[in-house]
Amino acid sequence: MTPEYRSGESSRRNERGRERNRSGERKFSATAPGERTRRADPARLVAFEVLRAVAADDAYANLVLPTSIRKHRLGRQDAGFATELAYGALRGQGTYDAILSLCVDRPLAQLDPAVLDALRLGVHQLMAMRVPPHAALDQTVGLARAVIGAGPSSLINAVLRKVSRKSFAEWLDMLTEGVEDPVRVSSLRHSHPEWIVRTMRQSLVNHGRSVVEIDDLLAADNAAPVVNLVALPGIGELDEALEAGARAGELVADSALFAAGDVGRLESVRSGRIRVQDAGSQLVARALAAVEVDHPPEDGEEWLDLCAGPGGKSALLAAIAAQRGYRLVANEPAEHRAALVRQALAAVDPAVWSVRVGDGRSIGESYPGGFDRILVDAPCTGLGALRRRPEARWRRQPSDLAELGPLQRALLAEALETVRPGGVVAYVTCSPHPAETTAVVQDSLRGRDGYVLLDAGQVLDGVSKSGSLHAGHESTAQLWPHVHGTDAMFLALIRRAT
Incomplete structure (x- = not known):
């Protein structure tokens, strides 16, 4: 505490010892950190609900996500953010847990499952999304305060600050340093269980391909897939989808690739003439x-x-x-x-x-x-x-x-x-x-x-x-x-x- 602060301390505190605002009644802005971190951003809340349902109820993310999006009335942009966050955190869980294990002072199994899910969401924002670090920390802490409690939010804040001190590439290098087993390295870098990495290596060779493709294959597993559409022959037409931003598929006749938001808004899809x-x-x-x-x-x-x-x-x-x-x-x-x-x-x-x-x-x-x-x-x-x-x-x-x-x-x-x-x-x-x-x-x-x-x-x-x-x-x-x-x-x- 500086001498300048101490010299004026008594005159700026009320009878309860709390600091008074220098210019009269204190105003809280909508974006003040102390206020913002006490609320759960709806898009992040949707992602959190998906992770919780998957972990606690053995639910399927693709079934839970649309319901949660509708419940919280997310717009198109927020729904896209929630989808990227939820799916990304689930795909990256293995690597993110390996990073968290270096930043938490106890085995991850001893953490409350809800706290661990919040941490995974925070790590994904820090490591793989275009979210500024201060926003990733602040919003994840706000989510924790709103749905888990003030106590765990302090732990989440401290852990995510440790995570934020290194880039994703730096963490991957640290995790794989000295690891000689190529299966283990691929498992850590691409967030797949080791048995699946071994399976995919074997599968490539069995089907006449080279095992050196394994990292490309695992990386493709982690890429967000584009929605594929098919017009039922003699029944459906792709005109509506193409007008809505879809592009014709390159592999199959009467197919299209749709990356323009909720495909369910297309009447041709709702009628079943066009199918995902x-x-x-x-x-x-x-x-x-x-x-x-x-x-x-x-x-x-x-x-x-x-x-x-x-x-x-x-x-x-x-x-x-x-x-x-x-x-x-x-x-x-x-x-x-x-x-x-x-x-x-x-x-x-x-x-x-x-x-x-x-x-x-x-x-x-x-x-x-x-x-x-x-x-x-x-x-x-x-x-x-x-x-x-x-x-x-x-x-x-x-x-x-x-x-x-x-x-x-x-x-x-x-x-x-x-x-x-x-x-x-x-x-x-x-x-x-x-x-x-x-x-x-x-x-x-x-x-x-x-x-x-x-x-x-x-x-x-x-x-x-x-x-x-x-x-x-x-x-x-x-x-x-x-x-x-x-x-x-x-x-x-x-x-x-x-």
């Missing part, structure tokens, strides 16, 4: 529709989507089938997901499709005549869509592969038995893991005569606008986020010859 669907999903569905069927029935082909929920690929296939005068059965074992399939198919002529609720592993009993084309979009770990499901990388475990494997093989086996001679089965997963892709196909074909593995890469090239995806390897095909800008979709096409 990753370009990789569009490609594999169109590939099945494009393969020539031997000896097609005179009264039109019968198609089957064996694992239809929530119905995106069913809608695209049904629209194509309708153009050709064919029919589609969409099978889904869970009634609530079957309802989503019906909703997805609503824009297509109901005369060409039906929805069956039942176990796909016994569908041959209900349709003894079989099908000409069958899509087996098998339940999988979803490791190929980590960029769209930011919390998935922290929820999945290696044990999931062992649990899903028997189901994947059983579904493919049923499809191979149910498809008519001359017909085609498409086995699809949103995962590049060999245990869910090539191993399932090889095991299912082993000991079966009369089945031919087609060149899936060549078929994908034929349905793509580029005509040269370079996705094929040893008859199967694998798409990649860092190469094709799609989810990592796997495709095998199998014809029943006899």
